[in-house]
Amino acid sequence: MIRFLFKGLLRDRNRSLLPVIVVTAGVALTVLMHCYFTGILGDSIEFAAKYSSGHVKIMTRAYAENKDQMPNDLALLGASELISNLHSDYPTMEFVQRINFSGLLDSPDENGETKKQGMVSGMAVDLLSKNSKEIERLNLEGALRKGRFPEMPNEVLLSDELAGKLEVRPGDQVTLITSTMYGGMSIQNFVVAGTIEFGVEFMDRSGMVADITGIQNAMDMYDACGEILGFLGSKNYDDIVAMNVEKTFNDKYSDPNDEFSPVMVRLKNENLLSGYFEFVDSFVGIIIAVFILAMSIVLWNTGLIGGLRRYGEIGVRLAIGEGKGHIYRSMIYEAILIGIVGSFFGTLIGLGFSYWLQETGINIGDMMKNSKMMMPSVFRANITTPAYYLGFIPGLFSVVLGTMLSGIGIYRRKTAQLFKELET
Amino acid sequence: MKRIAIILLLIPKIIWAQEPTGKEILEKIDKNLVSKSTITTSRMIIHGVRQTRTIEAKTWGIGDEKAFTEYLAPAREKGTKMLKLEDKLWIYSPGSDRTIQISGHMLRQSLMGSDLSYEDMMENAKLLENYDAGVIGSEVIEKRDCWIVELQAKTAEVNYQIRKIWADKNRFIPLKEELYAKSGKLLKRMELLDITKIDNRWYPKKIIFKDMLKTGDGTEFIIDDIKFDQQIPEYYFSKASLKK
Numbered sequence: 245m246i247r248f249l250f251k252g253l254l255r256d257r258n259r260s261l262l263p264v265i266v267v268t269a270g271v272a273l274t275v276l277m278h279c280y281f282t283g284i285l286g287d288s289i290e291f292a293a294k295y296s297s298g299h300v301k302i303m304t305r306a307y308a309e310n311k312d313q314m315p316n317d318l319a320l321l322g323a324s325e326l327i328s329n330l331h332s333d334y335p336t337m338e339f340v341q342r343i344n345f346s347g348l349l350d351s352p353d354e355n356g357e358t359k360k361q362g363m364v365s366g367m368a369v370d371l372l373s374k375n376s377k378e379i380e381r382l383n384l385e386g387a388l389r390k391g392r393f394p395e396m397p398n399e400v401l402l403s404d405e406l407a408g409k410l411e412v413r414p415g416d417q418v419t420l421i422t423s424t425m426y427g428g429m430s431i432q433n434f435v436v437a438g439t440i441e442f443g444v445e446f447m448d449r450s451g452m453v454a455d456i457t458g459i460q461n462a463m464d465m466y467d468a469c470g471e472i473l474g475f476l477g478s479k480n481y482d483d484i485v486a487m488n489v490e491k492t493f494n495d496k497y498s499d500p501n502d503e504f505s506p507v508m509v510r511l512k513n514e515n516l517l518s519g520y521f522e523f524v525d526s527f528v529g530i531i532i533a534v535f536i537l538a539m540s541i542v543l544w545n546t547g548l549i550g551g552l553r554r555y556g557e558i559g560v561r562l563a564i565g566e567g568k569g570h571i572y573r574s575m576i577y578e579a580i581l582i583g584i585v586g587s588f589f590g591t592l593i594g595l596g597f598s599y600w601l602q603e604t605g606i607n608i609g610d611m612m613k614n615s616k617m618m619m620p621s622v623f624r625a626n627i628t629t630p631a632y633y634l635g636f637i638p639g640l641f642s643v644v645l646g647t648m649l650s651g652i653g654i655y656r657r658k659t660a661q662l663f664k665e666l667e668t
Numbered sequence: 669m670k671r672i673a674i675i676l677l678l679i680p681k682i683i684w685a686q687e688p689t690g691k692e693i694l695e696k697i698d699k700n701l702v703s704k705s706t707i708t709t710s711r712m713i714i715h716g717v718r719q720t721r722t723i724e725a726k727t728w729g730i731g732d733e734k735a736f737t738e739y740l741a742p743a744r745e746k747g748t749k750m751l752k753l754e755d756k757l758w759i760y761s762p763g764s765d766r767t768i769q770i771s772g773h774m775l776r777q778s779l780m781g782s783d784l785s786y787e788d789m790m791e792n793a794k795l796l797e798n799y800d801a802g803v804i805g806s807e808v809i810e811k812r813d814c815w816i817v818e819l820q821a822k823t824a825e826v827n828y829q830i831r832k833i834w835a836d837k838n839r840f841i842p843l844k845e846e847l848y849a850k851s852g853k854l855l856k857r858m859e860l861l862d863i864t865k866i867d868n869r870w871y872p873k874k875i876i877f878k879d880m881l882k883t884g885d886g887t888e889f890i891i892d893d894i895k896f897d898q899q900i901p902e903y904y905f906s907k908a909s910l911k912k
Binding site for chain 1: 716718748763770771777780
């Protein structure tokens, strides 16, 4: 039966080509939309993970309560020993130290007096270790505008805008005035190795990236850091794995009665991101549901049109004695076949475009020039497991439903009027 | 009988007449605290969340306008110098060999991690110039009768819009002071202890500062030695002296 129907589809293209094309196009669009929206929202989360939250973040309990204030006086002590323990507990994960700091940056004139001053909001990361992936993770190569990367602990990268404001160039000296971990005043000289531009106004206005050892020295934070970020082995965030890591870490290391004991917070539990995750889940769901509904209506209509176009054919089949039930069932089988074939090709085409978007992405850097949000400037699609089967829902069910509804007409036709209808 | 009644009626008026005005109290406080010049050796014990640090310093000051401080200990702070000339403040750090002017937002930062800010240090000690003062009651503090003087800022430019001072009724020295924001929120509290007679004036040898918005147990400011009305060479108050 299936073979017979399949031959019918191939040989009678007038009957099958249009429905297959419509199903293919609808399914391809559904798959592409799903992958693109998942990618955009996933990229934003991944961007936040790389810059501020990691897939998991470790802080002291006291720091976690006030983390928006960058309270480095509540930093983690004995950071290297903790990281060593983490590497043995979670060998597939990567852990990095970070210090977020703020202060005043002062550029001297030729007499060593203050020439210009500006507020600075800095991030200290491991720039100098051989195996460090921080430069790649923070896309600093893409952000570098002038000069080079730091090669010494006392060298820093300044945002291009801040460097302009302070009238400094690569090779010039600047002085950072900030607080030590113990609250004392810290006045430390740094050399500007290069300037960077992230394309995000918030970071470009007053940003500074320094090597962590230089800042640890300046802020009296020997073997201490504000945060330890952990990244899962997989490219993208997996909440189930992160939740497991969070639970096992906190059970082992965290003491609710000690405000300086470490506590791990997974990405989804970060203050600002928890709401975003819920938004992402519901937003993707709503977008996909609306799109599937719209495609279902289109494909249902295709089924209806198909049924109507074959009015004459059904009349002949009834006239030569074929049962109404048999005709109805055979039309549904045909619709299933059209749905499967269309969904298959639609999924293939949709995945193909999605793969292209996943690899190349769409650069929206020019549109983000005045953005104050920390967002990536290139949006990419993300092919997830649901993309392989999601298109079959509208592709198969809507065309079958359309055929089922239009096919009801078969039962309303009267044999006595058939020849009269066929004559006209 | 009639005469007794008149006397009884007059008693509150007599007592009222004895109560000094806020202005008078502040003038008497200024006589104790304000001098032509001072040379002070002090310790600042900062009780932080994690550890207690002691910072030793020597300060040369002329009135409210000029002050030069050299930090003597601990090692990390040793050699750091601070120069205040009216409303300007410079800091010299020997580690970086830089003289930095502290201005704007940075003045609100904590002084060496203590409960004081640079702005607190820059403040004009003559409160009557910036505040209207009124007596709002009396209270016993540390077994001593005190006037409670409330100060309302005359301008919006001062650091604290409202201040309350508990002034010893006999010695005219504050024993407690509270500093408030315009909203009425308590920002800082000071306790003045070890009131000692030095050179014919009452002076606190220990002040406990508590920034109410900060964690930690406050900052103790202990005066180990203070000399009033000393001759201080003018070169102390030049930027050149910072690098010496």
